Amino acid sequence: MTRTTEPSSSGSASASKSSSGGRRRRRHFLASARQLSRTQAVLLGVVLAIGAIAFLFPFYYMVIGALQAAPDTTVAGALPHPMNITFGNFININDRINLGTGLLSSAIFTGGVILCTVVLGVLAGYALSILQWRGRGVTFALSLLVQVVPFQLLMVPLYVLIARNYGLADNYLGMILPFAINSTAVLIFRQYFLQIPKELFDAARVDGAGEFAILRIIALPLIRPAFVTVLLLTFIGPWNEFLWPFLITKEQTMQPLAVSLANYISTVAASTTNPYGAILAGAVVLAAPVVVLFIVFQRYFTSTDIDSGVKG
Structure with missing residues (x-):
């Protein structure tokens, strides 16, 4: 007579453990990848923001300087007092050169x-x-x-x-x-x-x-x-x-x-x-x-x- 060998319960349990362990490792890898992508996105946003500020600051300083009644050529002049803001400079130069x-x-x-x-x-x-x-x-x-x-x-x-x-x-x-x-x-x-x-x-x-x-x-x-x-x-x-x-x-x-x-x-x-x-x-x-x-x-x-x- 031929004997039929059935898979042992210990073998199926070890296969199930290895499969669940593989899924856990994949989930951990995907979570790490998502976390890394978020970090990269944040760093990229910070770098782009710094570059945009450095690029736009001369234009901002030009506009602020044009609106100041009393000239302030220092770095503090980038944040002038509201009472120092006026459109008089545009009127003055328009009177001279149209x-x-x-x-x-x-x-x-x-x-x-x-x-x-x-x-x-x-x-x-x-x-x-x-x-x-x-x-x-x-x-x-x-x-x-x-x-x-x-x-x-x-x-x-x-x-x-x-x-x-x-x-x-x-x-x-x-x-x-x-x-x-x-x-x-x-x-x-x-x-x-x-x-x-x-x-x-x-x-x-x-x-x-x-x-x-x-x-x-x-x-x-x-x-x-x-x-x-x-x-x-x-x-x-x-x-x-x-x-x-x-x-x-x-x-x-x-x-x-x-x-x-x-x-x-x-x-x-x-x-x-x-x-x-x-x-x-x-x-x-x-x-x-x-x-x-x-x-x-x-x-x-x-x-x-x-x-x-x-x-x-």
């Missing part, structure tokens, strides 16, 4: 540069990335080479060409022309165009669409992040530009706010009761549009899934 006129000139100058940069940058980027023509690589290399040439080297010949030959001194067009094309914008648009699948362009050409129609209907909607990037990068340059508008303009009504503020600092500020606060007030007005622009458009700094336009 902040509204300076902002309008800066807006016209910057808006013209942005318009020219976007239009010419899109056309050049499309031509250098999508169209096939002889000398395309050499042209792109030359556009990159322009970036290594300092603008100060070109300033004297540009002044002679624009102010004397073209007679565009004290003219918004004379301020805009040297910045009308930006090689960085061309590079950004070119790289975005290269990410678009070529099948989209080939299909549009088969349907009989011209290049301008392809650019307007297919390409431009797919590179919206590039527009925001170029807009912000282009805005900062002409908005804060001082040297070229200072050379090309002599009429105060046409000078951008950066030039007017520099003239105020060098000539008028010493005669005011609170020159420190007035200068900071002008700096606040000059920096406010840039800060607002970044806050409004920061959510658009996302990449688009342009490959979704092509079926697999």
